[in-house]
Amino acid sequence: MSFNDIVGQDVALQMLQNGLRQDAVSHAYLFNGPTGCGQMKTALTFAKAIFCTESKDDACGHCLECRKVDHGNHSDLHLIVPDGASIKIDQIRGLQRVFSYRSESNNPKVYIIDQADTMTNQAANSLLKFLEEPPIPAVAILISSNVQAMLPTIQSRSQRVPFMPLNPSTMLQILINEGYPSPLVRCAVHLSSGLEGCRELLEQNWFAEIRNLVLQLGKESMSRGSTSLITAGTKLFKTGLSEHLELIFNLFHLWFKDMLHVQYGRHESIVFIDQLEFLSNNASLRSQSQWVSYMDLAAEGKKKLRYNVNGQLCLEQFLIGLGQ
Incomplete structure (x- = not known):
């Protein structure tokens, strides 16, 4: 793995490689952007490049240092992820203990904190002191999708590196070339901001089941005396699929948007392209304003979920709304 394998993050890569070329690697970086953008x-490639003995501004992937990172056993690289819902002070204290020992080489030690915005106040304050006064040369890489939730003092002491959502068409081509099914890929690229997030979705068996269920519910809701409530009860709430309700509302949003694409003649923008015949036959059965109102219903359903409204009630109210 080298920087050449990272797609669509040219600004971030230029910043990191310039630091390597100029021997001006910062003591702390804040990788900020939507989850799944790489x-x-x-971060791992940057750590490899810092340790690499063969290349100055990238990871060669072949030297002993690079191979240690690839195998997950480099003694100078440490990764922290949330313990449950948050990163706790004991995790930061453990990191500080490890960093009280010098590196085995001339390189600085590197630590990566994933979902750094989940740090408790105690953990964040402990890290702040560590950022300001590391006992040995160190490089911190903090990864966050919600930088505003982090202490301003941590933000100000880190060099911010922006990560941007990838263009869906770019991700679509890459993932189809990798062998993922096209109908699933077309949905996944609109549900995630990056290739990592898409692959994670596509590798879940339930993702195809959820998509098929949304198609069934979407079609049933078009007819009078809809059986969608019965379908939801038997195929969703009596199975483990009910934990993916937010994703279901997101897919419904794409389904209704496809109806608008058909009305406007924008077939190239259709997500459920394998359902083109049904979409074409049914898009005109509702006005444009009605399809938009259905999209609003889906957004309202997601909002209720976030306020901890009962999930079954949220979906049933949504499905009833489609029939009115």
Whole structure:
């Protein structure tokens, strides 16, 4: 893995490689952007490049240092992820203990903190002191999708590296070339901001089941005396699929948007392209304003979920709304 394998993050890569070329690697970086845009892959590649003995501004992937990172056993690289819902002070204290020992080489030690915005106040304050006064040369890489949730003092002491959502068409081509099924890929690229997030979705068996269920519910809701409530009860709430309700609302949003694409003649933008015949036959059965109102219903359903409204009630109210 080298920087050449990271797609669509040219600004971030230029910043990191310039630091390597100029021997001006910062003591702390804040990788900020939507989840799944390649932050962790970039962080690991950057760590490899810092350790690499063969290349100055990239990871060769062949030297002993690079191979140690690839195998997950480099003694100078440490990764912290949330313990449950948050990163706790004991994790930061453990990191500080490890960093009280010098590196085995001339390189600085590197630590990566994933979902750094989940740090408790105690953990964040402990890290702040560590950022300001590391006992040995160290490089911190903090990964966050919600930088505003982090202490301003941590933000100000880190060099911010922006990560951007990838263009869906770019991800679509890459993932189809990798062998993932096209109908699933077309949905996944609109549900995630990056290739990592898409692959994670596509590798879940339930993702195809959820998509098929949304198609069934979407079609049933078009007819009078809809059986969608019965379908939801038997195929969703009596199975483990009910934990993916937010994703279901997101897919419904794409389904209704496809109806608008058909009305506007924008077939190239259709996500459920394998359902083109049904979409074409049914898009005109509702006005444009009605399809938009259905999209609003889906957004309202997601909002209720976040306020901890009962999931079954949220979906049933949504499905009833489609029939009115």
